[in-house]
Amino acid sequence: MNSYKITTLNDFITLKQKDFPFAKGELSNLLNHIGTAAKIVNKKINKAGLVDIIGRSGVVNIQGENQQKLDNFADKVFTDALRTSGECCGIATEENQNEIVFTEKFAKKGKYIVCMDPLDGSSNIDYNVSVGSIFSIYRRITPRGEKVKNEDFLQEGTEQVAAGYVIYGSSTMLVYSTGNGVNGFTLDPSIGEFCLSHPDIKTPDDGKIYSINEGNYIFFHEEIKKYIKYCQEKDEDSGRPYTSRYIGSLVSDFHRNLLMGGVFLYPQNKKAPKGKLRLVYECNPIAFIAEQAGGAASDGKKRILAIRPKSIHQRSPFYVGSKNMVRKIEDFIDERKRNN
Ligand code: AHG
Ligand code: MN
Ligand code: MN
Secondary structure, eight states, X not given: OOOOOOOBHHHHHHHHHTTSTTOOXXXXXXXXXXXXHHXXXXXXXXXXXXXXXXXXXXXXXXXXXXXXXXXXXXXXXXXXXHHHHSSEEEXXXXXXXXXXXXXXXXXXXXXXXXXXXXXXXXXXXGGTOOEEEEEEEEEOSSOTTSOOXXXXXXXXXXXXXXEEXXXXXXXXXXXXXXXXXXXXXXXXXXXXXXXXXXXXXXOOSOOSEEEOOGGGGGGSOHHHHHHHHHHHSOBGGGTBSOEEOOOSXXXXXXXXHHHHOOEEEEOOXXXXXXXSSBIIIIIHHHHHHHHHTTOEEESSSSBGGGOOOSSTTOBOOEEEESHHHHHHHHHHHSHHHHTO
């Protein structure tokens, strides 16, 4: 009987903790709490059509978007899990205008803060299209034991101690990095554990997939229109024309491109002058994973992780995936390079 070696998320986190000689298990504990919250959200998503969890919550969130019931549910589950972990002193999420300060004594001493998109791609949830949750973990910069402050949430992406996402797709996966590479875990519902299924993920330097909402074509600036035409031209050496794939959930589009090679674009455009995606809890964590897997992430001119956020919900143009494809987009955006 061949032995089916299972490495659960918990096993792996404990194993990897040894890579950090001074680690006292706080980050491990925090990551395990995120894994548990993901299982609870997953259970609800899997029954979305059967329980009263689809559709709108009736609330218009701070983004001015109609909040879905599942946005709300996921936000509460992750907030409670992070609060009770005792390792996190506050969080910033897409669903709340300001950061949430944990005032409980056991939480205030937590040395980490977390930024989250509790449910990404929520416009898809009612139609059974895959969605995700995105998390980003930093050490707090204000003194431990005091109330966490806004500045704790406005650190550059390079300061992340860990980041990752959950993708609720044909299977449910948790993909994360603590800065030593990227590993993917698939939820085995029969034992209720995330099990290591994609060790040491590396993304190809090149790919043949481009992901962009071409419905916005008329709103794109010239250089993006030119790049889309470049993707559609015939050129055997570079494998063009590329394939266009766009799900409308950042986590799903990114995850496919991470494994197969490809590039995701959400440019600023006449409808969204600063872009649509949020730097702190969408771009930074995804950029961290991309770079840890050998890829790249840019706002078209600058490395995403090097941007100093000015506000929690600030938006950014976002180009992420295979590094040669991201560099090519930067060349199209850089006037000087485009014309020669
Ligand atoms: P969220 O559901 O958290 O608001 O995120 C939705 C985002 C992202 O997941 C996706 O890539 C993008 O919105 C799709 O935007 P368009 O529908 O404008 O293409
Ligand atoms: Mn999102
Ligand atoms: Mn969201």
